[in-house]
Amino acid sequence: MRTIRNTNAAMPGRHLTAQRRLLLDLIHSARGHIDAKELYRRASSQDASISLATVYRNLRLFQDLGLVDETRLGRTSHQYEPKRSAEHQHFVCTYCGRVIEFQTPLVDNVIERFQQEQGVKVTKTEFYLEGVCRQCGQRKEEG
Amino acid sequence: MRTIRNTNAAMPGRHLTAQRRLLLDLIHSARGHIDAKELYRRASSQDASISLATVYRNLRLFQDLGLVDETRLGRTSHQYEPKRSAEHQHFVCTYCGRVIEFQTPLVDNVIERFQQEQGVKVTKTEFYLEGVCRQCGQRKEEG
DNA sequence: TTAAGTGCAAAGGCTTTGCAGCATA
DNA sequence: TATGCTGCAAAGCCTTTGCACTTAA
Numbered sequence: 483m484r485t486i487r488n489t490n491a492a493m494p495g496r497h498l499t500a501q502r503r504l505l506l507d508l509i510h511s512a513r514g515h516i517d518a519k520e521l522y523r524r525a526s527s528q529d530a531s532i533s534l535a536t537v538y539r540n541l542r543l544f545q546d547l548g549l550v551d552e553t554r555l556g557r558t559s560h561q562y563e564p565k566r567s568a569e570h571q572h573f574v575c576t577y578c579g580r581v582i583e584f585q586t587p588l589v590d591n592v593i594e595r596f597q598q599e600q601g602v603k604v605t606k607t608e609f610y611l612e613g614v615c616r617q618c619g620q621r622k623e624e625g
Numbered sequence: 626m627r628t629i630r631n632t633n634a635a636m637p638g639r640h641l642t643a644q645r646r647l648l649l650d651l652i653h654s655a656r657g658h659i660d661a662k663e664l665y666r667r668a669s670s671q672d673a674s675i676s677l678a679t680v681y682r683n684l685r686l687f688q689d690l691g692l693v694d695e696t697r698l699g700r701t702s703h704q705y706e707p708k709r710s711a712e713h714q715h716f717v718c719t720y721c722g723r724v725i726e727f728q729t730p731l732v733d734n735v736i737e738r739f740q741q742e743q744g745v746k747v748t749k750t751e752f753y754l755e756g757v758c759r760q761c762g763q764r765k766e767e768g
Numbered sequence: 769t770t771a772a773g774t775g776c777a778a779a780g781g782c783t784t785t786g787c788a789g790c791a792t793a
Numbered sequence: 794t795a796t797g798c799t800g801c802a803a804a805g806c807c808t809t810t811g812c813a814c815t816t817a818a
Contacts, residue, residue, distance in 0.1 A: 608755075
């Protein structure tokens with residue numbers, strides 16, 4: 483069980499409330515992605531009085547502080563995960579919802595070139611693939 | 626003014642209604658991206674009685690028929706555009722909302738390799754960049 | 769002590785759906 | 794003529810917000 487220490491280095495000038503500690507803990511231990519609803523469900527089981535508004539407010543805050551990354555996967559689902567140093571990308575299986583993360587330097591090349599050619603500054607990248615995972619592909623062939 | 630011909634080759638077994646013709650026309654002449662609300666606004670100015678439900682129903686239909694592509698840009702906005710043969714990618718300026726489209730074979734390389742390594746089948750790609758466009762970058766420096 | 773955070777409930781967007789009437793094939 | 798489509802209005806989601814109370818610093 484990962485614990486967030488009691489000092490407030492990550493949120494200068496902010497209150498490190500029990501709710502925030504709980505939410506950060508859950509996001510970290512989710513190992514992968516978690517959406518607001520599921521985060522609320524899990525938080526509720528440990529603190530029955532926590533509200534969905536608090537979940538949303540803090541997800542927004544964590545993003546602003548750079549503690550958490552938001553990713554839009556699939557049609558409308560927003561997923562959250564701890565911030566990482568390396569950019570990484572996502573593949574989502576449209577049959578079972580499985581998420582595969584991957585990372586490739588080619589993406590950095592594309593960005594570098596695009597910035598130079600267009601004179602723009604890229605601050606965020608999202609490379610999203612959708613398709614059929616190995617397992618579901620096999621199941622389809624067999625079935 | 627691009628016109629969609631009156632036969633129904635694009636939608637076998639479907640009714641090519643006046644509303645659908647109008648919507649397809651507008652999507653094509655939007656030259657770029659358009660979202661449901663704006664599409665509704667423009668459609669209304671030509672057919673005051675068209676309903677938002679019809680817009681949504683048909684956007685869904687057009688996607689299913691492969692006539693139109695949906696792209697999620699920025700936080701929550703869904704954008705629609707005519708289907709194209711070549712995959713292309715998007716950059717969105719977080720200041721002015723400008724959308725720059727680009728295309729690079731590197732993306733295809735990434736997909737090819739990913740499919741082989743993971744044994745998956747990729748059916749959809751979205752490479753989304755966010756940042757500051759040239760114009761807004763200059764404006765920030767000057768201001 | 770006091771600014772910041774919380775829960776609650778209500779409101780806001782966007783999108784979908786049930787239904788009765790209408791229009792296309 | 795018979796299905797499919799439409800408009801309308803209502804409902805469904807997900808997310809945000811106003812307010813009064815609570816709490817961390």
